[in-house]
Amino acid sequence: DAGVIQSPRHEVTEMGQEVTLRCKPISGHNSLFWYRxxxxxxxxxxxxxxxxxxxxxxxxxxxxxxxxMPNASFSTLKIQPSxxxxxxxxxxxxxxxLAGETQYFGPGTRLLVL
Amino acid sequence: AQSVTQLxxxxxxxxxxxxxxxxxxxxxxxxxxxxxxxxxNQGLQLLLKYTSAATLVKGINGFEAEFKKSETSFHLTKPSxxxxxxxxxxCAVSEQGGSEKLVFGKGTKLTVNP
Numbered sequence: 001d002a003g004v005i006q007s008p009r010h011e012v013t014e015m016g017q018e019v020t021l022r023c024k025p026i027s028g029h030n031s032l033f034w035y036r037x038x039x040x041x042x043x044x045x046x047x048x049x050x051x052x053x054x055x056x057x058x059x060x061x062x063x064x065x066x067x068x069m070p071n072a073s074f075s076t077l078k079i080q081p082s083x084x085x086x087x088x089x090x091x092x093x094x095x096x097x098l099a100g101e102t103q104y105f106g107p108g109t110r111l112l113v114l
Numbered sequence: 115a116q117s118v119t120q121l122x123x124x125x126x127x128x129x130x131x132x133x134x135x136x137x138x139x140x141x142x143x144x145x146x147x148x149x150x151x152x153x154x155n156q157g158l159q160l161l162l163k164y165t166s167a168a169t170l171v172k173g174i175n176g177f178e179a180e181f182k183k184s185e186t187s188f189h190l191t192k193p194s195x196x197x198x199x200x201x202x203x204x205c206a207v208s209e210q211g212g213s214e215k216l217v218f219g220k221g222t223k224l225t226v227n228p
Contacts, residue, residue, distance in 0.1 A: 105157035
């Protein structure tokens with residue numbers, strides 16, 4: 001299996017622009033997680049889905065952030081409008097929908113908002 | 115809610131020395147516990163996990179961790195550090211109630227000196 005695939009790997013944009021991050025989970029996995037990693041705040045869970053349905057979005061910073069999972073093989077995280085404080089590495093992870101299952105992480109998208 | 119405490123944000127050892135990275139969790143019920151490793155510019159990958167079988171868990175690259183319920187600890191060890199072990203290590207615990215959601219510690223950056 002190719003593992004979790006994220007695109008783009010790097011994104012540089014200007015403040016106010018819309019940013020869309022993409023994730024393809026491992027085939028057969030039915031839970032998908034979006035994380036954000038910064039030096040100051042560490043690794044934060046933003047939102048996760050079970051069977052394409054958002055279960056917990058309490059980590060989404062504000063209304064500028066939105067996430068969708070239109071089908072089992074694709075998810076997006078959108079920031080509109082972007083701000084410099086959104087600069088971070090964004091990870092997508094997937095797992096089977098069972099307690100104790102391993103989460104498999106993608107390589108991340110490094111976002112820089114100027 | 116669950117929480118994880120990793121003592122020491124930075125640990126430095128000499129090549130060949132013992133590696134000990136500390137992790138304590140808050141839970142009255144034995145949870146699922148994980149150690150992940152993150153190499154520079156990469157996503158997190160699983161080192162090992164405890165899922166209520168043997169209390170001493172062996173992982174990849176010679177690492178192991180021991181679950182101690184009385185101490186609510188899950189410390190990670192390796193008898194002899196190698197230069198390639200330099201990375202950031204994250205302890206994680208499953209949320210209560212059988213959730214697939216994980217709570218991560220803030221990470222410990224391991225430096226291995228020649």
